Amino acid sequence: SGQWWHEIQEISPPGSVILGLMLASDKTVITGNNRDSAWPIYLKLANTPLEYRSKDTLHGTRLLAYFPVVESKMLAKKPWFSVAKKAIFHYCLDKILAP
Numbered sequence: 235s236g237q238w239w240h241e242i243q244e245i246s247p248p249g250s251v252i253l254g255l256m257l258a259s260d261k262t263v264i265t266g267n268n269r270d271s272a273w274p275i276y277l278k279l280a281n282t283p284l285e286y287r288s289k290d291t292l293h294g295t296r297l298l299a300y301f302p303v304v305e306s307k308m309l310a311k312k313p314w315f316s317v318a319k320k321a322i323f324h325y326c327l328d329k330i331l332a333p
Contacts, residue, residue, distance in 0.1 A: 254280030256287075258295070261303060273301040273323075275330065299330045 242252060256278040264272050275298045278287045286294040304322055309315045 251281070256280050257298075259301070264300070271303045273303060275299045275301060275327075299326070301326045 239252075246252060258276045258278060259273045261271055261273050264270050277296045277298050278294065282294050286292045288294070301323060304319045306315070
């Protein structure tokens, strides 16, 4: 919240800068035949103006990883399948964000 942000700024050493980090993702096709896809995970600095973050030519975004797209027409109706997909996503996220 805004209050938390103000509290952190008050206890930070003089001259320090707090960086807000944002992760973004959008499913994309990774082969020419439109059959293989992945979820690229991008890192952006929230402190950077939107016009810099959003333009590829200004390099305001960095690719961190590609997450797998888990799809199955046969398993899609199984109640556990969506739970498994979320677990895989969070496992991958834990791996790229680990210190």
